[in-house]
Every structure is written in C-alpha cells, then in structure tokens.
Amino acid sequence: MESDELTPAERRVRAAFATGTPVDLRDSPDDDPLRDGPLWGPERTVRGEVLRALLLDAPPPGGGIPALDLAGARVTGRLDLQYATVEHPVRLRHCHFAEPPRCYAARLRELNLSESALPGLVAHAAHVEGVLRLTRAHCTGVVRLGGVHVGGSLYLEGARVLAPDAEEPVLQLNQAVIGADVWAPGLRTHGWVRLSGATVAGSVNLTDARLTGTGEAAVDAEGLTVEGQWLLRSAEVRGWLGLRGARIAGRLDLSYCRLVNPGGPGLRAGSATLGELWLRKAPPMEGTLNLRRARIGMLLLEPGSVPAEVMVADLSYGSLAPHEPAGRRLPLLARDRDGYIPQAYEELTAAYRRIGDDRAARLVQLAKQRRHRSTLPWYGRLWGHVQDATVGYGFRPLRALGWLLSLLAVGSVAFAAHHPPPLKAGEAPPFNPVFFTLDLLLPVISFGQEGAFAPAGGYQWLSYVLVLTGWILATTVVAGVTRAVSRP
Missing domain, CATH: 1.10.287 (Helix Hairpins)
Structure with a gap:
C-alpha cells in the first residue's frame, strides 16, 4: 500500500514498525475502548487491511527489530491473518475493533490484545510461539481458541467475555495446548466456557473469577489435563463445573468458592484423577457433588461445604482431611443419590484406620450395617x-x-x-x-x-x-x- 493512500495515523504506525517503536494514540491513560472507541476520529483510526499488509510484507530496512506495537487505536474493517505466518510480535493494546480479528490457523510470534474491546476473536488452530495476552480485554462476542497451541502462557486476568445470547461456548479452549499457565484471576464470563480435551503444562488460575453459564453449563472441561494446580479460590460459578475424566496432577482448589446450580449438578468430576481436592471454607454447594469413580490422592472436604445430594459410588482417596468425628462424616454418605453404596463406607473406614482412629472406623461399620438393614425385607x-x-x-x-x-x-x-x-x-x-x-x-x-x-x-x-x-x-x-x- 502506497504512502499517499495512508492516513496520518497509519503512516505513523508504519514508520514505527521497522524498529518496533510503540505508538500510543490515546489522549489519556483512562480512555475506555469499549465506551469511547466507536467515537474516536480519523486521527486514531487504523484500517485492519493496513495492519495486515504491514505484518505480511517484507519489513522496511532500518536495522531494528520490527514489531507492531500500537495502543489506543480504532481498528476498522477486519484484521485478517487467517493461515498467515507473522514473524513479528503483534501488540494491539487499548484498541477498539469494529470486527473480530481473524487469526485462524495462523502462526504468530506473540499476540497481545490486552485491554482492548473486541466483538469476538477467531484464533482456533493458531500457533503462538510466545504468549497470548487478553489481559483485561472486553469481548462482546465469542472467543474461539479451540485447538490453539501457545508456547508460553495464556493471560486472561481481568478479562470480560460477555455474550449471553451466543448459542455456543463464549470462551472456546477445547483441545488447546498451553505450554505454561492459563493465568485468569478475575475472569468474567457470561455464557459457558469450554476446555474439553485441553492440555495445560502449568497451572490454571481462576481465583476470584465469576463464571456465569447459560442453560446448565458454566465450564465444560471434560478430559482436561493440567500438570500443575487448578485454582478456583473465592470464585463464583453459576452452572455446572464439568471435570469428567479430567486429570489434574496438583490440587483442584475450591476454597471459598461458590458453586450454584440448584436442581442440577454442581461439580461433575466423575472418573477424574486429582492429586488433591480442596472443598473448604465455602458455602454448601447448590447442586449435586458428583465424584463417581474419581481417584483422589488427598480429599480435603469440610462437611459444611457439602451439598444436600452427593454421588460417590466407587470414589477412592488416599487421605481425608480435616479429621472429623464419624458423626460429622456419616450424614454425607446418607445423602448419596444412588442409595446405599457399601464401598463408600469401606473407603471412609479405611481412611479412619489409616490415621489410627479405630473407634470412628467401628462407628462407620456400624452405620454401614444399619444402612444395609434398610434395604432388606421385613424379616431381615x-x-x-x-x-x-x-x-x-x-x-x-x-x-x-x-x-x-x-x-x-x-x-x-x-x-x-x-x-x-x-x-x-x-x-x-x-x-x-x-x-x-x-x-x-x-x-x-x-x-x-x-x-x-x-x-x-x-x-x-x-x-x-x-x-x-x-x-x-x-x-x-x-x-x-x-x-x-x-x-x-
């Protein structure tokens, strides 16, 4: 694209690109791209096709390291990098996008859309060599990151993905491969999140998140693999949290977390393998706790956080904390939706025996016989x-x-x-x-x-x-x- 076809703002961006010099078009650091972005004038407007040409054409000579580093722009048209290979970092912070950026199956060094306002993002099957940042971004449409490969971390801290009318997951990370962490404390979503089949080499941090599903689902992470921790401390999840068949090597920490799905499942972790599960210092779960066939190394379960209905058939755990009298644990087994489960009583008995509390173990066995009695005919x-x-x-x-x-x-x-x-x-x-x-x-x-x-x-x-x-x-x-x- 010839220089005389560019606006002053676009010429400024092109001139800075050769050396990776940041360009900040903001009038004030307090500019709000979501609220004010549509009103920004030509002096802050950059066309998506200009940015595409800049990234895909040979960089101009200059001796520096080229990079697109732009803040405070109104990006009109579509930034279309579908199938493209971009050798330079892409940093478009505090920007307002008229259309969702399209990076389907692209190969990127770095993509940073922090604190920008986007009507969505199409980046499934993309490969990002470094990090992918959506820190404090505000998305009013679907963020499609299914199958994405990120060599570093995915940053979503403080991000907003609010698309309650979407008929598909609003944040799609299914089959994604993240080389480090998913760092998303304070994330807000309206619409369900899909993480099924994803692999995270580090940890998932959703501390203080507010995840509001549509229908029944809030988070679907079936078959997820996390090599570190999954932190949902002080979070609020409205809809079911699905971890069926997931493998989390460290702990799934639901401390101070509120899970709300009345009349349906709250936590679905059947057949999951967890290093630790922490359910503590939280109000009673509003929904069913499903741990069928789960394998847990250490179960930290406070009776006050357990819902009125549980499903624990074939659940096994190495240790149980905190140490509570049998009288505090036994009512939880009586809440099993599947009725009398002998194995659940044997598992609790074994947990007490491992710590040497024989009296509690005998009380559990006595309760087992009494529960079994209710299943017998009258003479039994x-x-x-x-x-x-x-x-x-x-x-x-x-x-x-x-x-x-x-x-x-x-x-x-x-x-x-x-x-x-x-x-x-x-x-x-x-x-x-x-x-x-x-x-x-x-x-x-x-x-x-x-x-x-x-x-x-x-x-x-x-x-x-x-x-x-x-x-x-x-x-x-x-x-x-x-x-x-x-x-x-």
Missing part, C-alpha cells in the same frame, strides 16, 4: 434390629458382655430359687446356681453343672434361651476382641 430388618439392640452388629462387644452379665444374674436368681433335680441322685456335685448358669451361657467352658442337673418345665425353656443367647453373645465378644487385635 427385624433380625437386624435385634442384632443392633443386643450387640451393635458385633461392633460393640461391651454391650454383649453387659447382656451376658444380665442373663447371668437372671439365671442365677431363677435357679437359686428353684434347684433343678440331678440326673443321677448321689452322683451329682453340689448345685451352684451361678456356675450352672455360666455352664449354660458359655459354650466353651464347663464347670460340671450343666450335665449333672436337668431343669424341667419353664426352667427348661429358660435353660434353652440361656444356651442360645450365650452362643450368640459369647461369639460376638470373641469376634469383637479378635477384630481389635487383628486390625490391619
């Missing part, structure tokens, strides 16, 4: 109530010992008042009601009383009851002691 439930009341399903052996002592007292008093006749007169030892009752109650000890006397009538039925209950209770005591000794 009846027998379960008997087991629970008498011996606590074997997890309260001292209760069984108490029953044994009570039955010993009853039998001793009854047989002291009415001595049973001897089987063989003159051969029987002197009758002792206490040891006779002990002979009936204890199946493995004999004091020579039971075989020498034969109670009749109601006392015979009393002896049958003592023998039967003695077997049950004595076995329970032995099993309880054995369980305590042989605990893994």
Whole structure:
C-alpha cells in the first residue's frame, strides 16, 4: 500500500514498525475502548487491511527489530491473518475493533490484545510461539481458541467475555495446548466456557473469577489435563463445573468458592484423577457433588461445604482431611443419590484406620450395617434390629458382655430359687446356681453343672434361651476382641 493512500495515523504506525517503536494514540491513560472507541476520529483510526499488509510484507530496512506495537487505536474493517505466518510480535493494546480479528490457523510470534474491546476473536488452530495476552480485554462476542497451541502462557486476568445470547461456548479452549499457565484471576464470563480435551503444562488460575453459564453449563472441561494446580479460590460459578475424566496432577482448589446450580449438578468430576481436592471454607454447594469413580490422592472436604445430594459410588482417596468425628462424616454418605453404596463406607473406614482412629472406623461399620438393614425385607430388618439392640452388629462387644452379665444374674436368681433335680441322685456335685448358669451361657467352658442337673418345665425353656443367647453373645465378644487385635 502506497504512502499517499495512508492516513496520518497509519503512516505513523508504519514508520514505527521497522524498529518496533510503540505508538500510543490515546489522549489519556483512562480512555475506555469499549465506551469511547466507536467515537474516536480519523486521527486514531487504523484500517485492519493496513495492519495486515504491514505484518505480511517484507519489513522496511532500518536495522531494528520490527514489531507492531500500537495502543489506543480504532481498528476498522477486519484484521485478517487467517493461515498467515507473522514473524513479528503483534501488540494491539487499548484498541477498539469494529470486527473480530481473524487469526485462524495462523502462526504468530506473540499476540497481545490486552485491554482492548473486541466483538469476538477467531484464533482456533493458531500457533503462538510466545504468549497470548487478553489481559483485561472486553469481548462482546465469542472467543474461539479451540485447538490453539501457545508456547508460553495464556493471560486472561481481568478479562470480560460477555455474550449471553451466543448459542455456543463464549470462551472456546477445547483441545488447546498451553505450554505454561492459563493465568485468569478475575475472569468474567457470561455464557459457558469450554476446555474439553485441553492440555495445560502449568497451572490454571481462576481465583476470584465469576463464571456465569447459560442453560446448565458454566465450564465444560471434560478430559482436561493440567500438570500443575487448578485454582478456583473465592470464585463464583453459576452452572455446572464439568471435570469428567479430567486429570489434574496438583490440587483442584475450591476454597471459598461458590458453586450454584440448584436442581442440577454442581461439580461433575466423575472418573477424574486429582492429586488433591480442596472443598473448604465455602458455602454448601447448590447442586449435586458428583465424584463417581474419581481417584483422589488427598480429599480435603469440610462437611459444611457439602451439598444436600452427593454421588460417590466407587470414589477412592488416599487421605481425608480435616479429621472429623464419624458423626460429622456419616450424614454425607446418607445423602448419596444412588442409595446405599457399601464401598463408600469401606473407603471412609479405611481412611479412619489409616490415621489410627479405630473407634470412628467401628462407628462407620456400624452405620454401614444399619444402612444395609434398610434395604432388606421385613424379616431381615427385624433380625437386624435385634442384632443392633443386643450387640451393635458385633461392633460393640461391651454391650454383649453387659447382656451376658444380665442373663447371668437372671439365671442365677431363677435357679437359686428353684434347684433343678440331678440326673443321677448321689452322683451329682453340689448345685451352684451361678456356675450352672455360666455352664449354660458359655459354650466353651464347663464347670460340671450343666450335665449333672436337668431343669424341667419353664426352667427348661429358660435353660434353652440361656444356651442360645450365650452362643450368640459369647461369639460376638470373641469376634469383637479378635477384630481389635487383628486390625490391619
């Protein structure tokens, strides 16, 4: 493009390009590209086709390092770099774009659109050798970064992507490959975000983000891989946060995070593999917590942050924090939407045993038996109530010992008042009601009383009851002691 075809602002940009000199057309650092950009006059207007020609033509001689470094411009027309290879950094900060820049499948050294106002961005399948910056950018349309390859970090801190009427994700990072971090504290979106299949070599930082989905979804990150941390501290997510099948090597930190999706899923992390999951210092999740088949190294789960409905079938975790009494953890298992899940109780039992809290482990096992009882037919439930009341399903052996002592007292008093006749007169030892009752109650000890006397009538039925209950209770005591000794 000839010099006489350029506006004064465009000539100034071209002159500075050869040496990478910044050009700032702003009247004030407080200029607002979103509000004021459409009103900027010709002195601040640069055509997209001029910028394209500048980037794709051979750089003019000058001995410097060429770069496009422009601030405060109104870019009219379309900046179209589709399939282009741009060898120079592109920095278009504090600019107002009339049309979405188009960088589909382009190869760029650096792309910086920080603090600019854009009606969208088309850059899927692009390769950015350095960093991609949208710091504090304001996008009123869809940002398409699906399949993008960024050698460095993707910066979205303080960015606004607000397109509530879009029928597709407003921020598309599906299948993206980020060589360092996704740095997006304070990000605001209206419309759902798609990260499915993306790979991040560093961490994802969404601290203080406000993500408002449309429909039910807020963030779809199915199959995401993050080699570092995913931080959602103090964030607010309206709609479900989907991490099904994701792998996060570090921690997924939802501390102080508010997840809101009433009547639907809140966090969907089924089959995910997480180094750590932190759900703490947060209001109760408004929606279902789905951790089915997830594998978590350390689960930091405060009971007060758990929603009214959970799904934890086949969930496994290496450790559980903070240490809470069993009575605080058990109600969470009762909220499982799938009903009675034996494995969930076994996992909680194992967590308590790993830290040496045997009492809590026994309480969890007792709760498991009681929950299982609710799934049985009436006769099974009846027998379960008997087991629970008498011996606590074997997890309260001292209760069984108490029953044994009570039955010993009853039998001793009854047989002291009415001595049973001897089987063989003159051969029987002197009758002792206490040891006779002990002979009936204890199946493995004999004091020579039971075989020498034969109670009749109601006392015979009393002896049958003592023998039967003695077997049950004595076995329970032995099993309880054995369980305590042989605990893994």
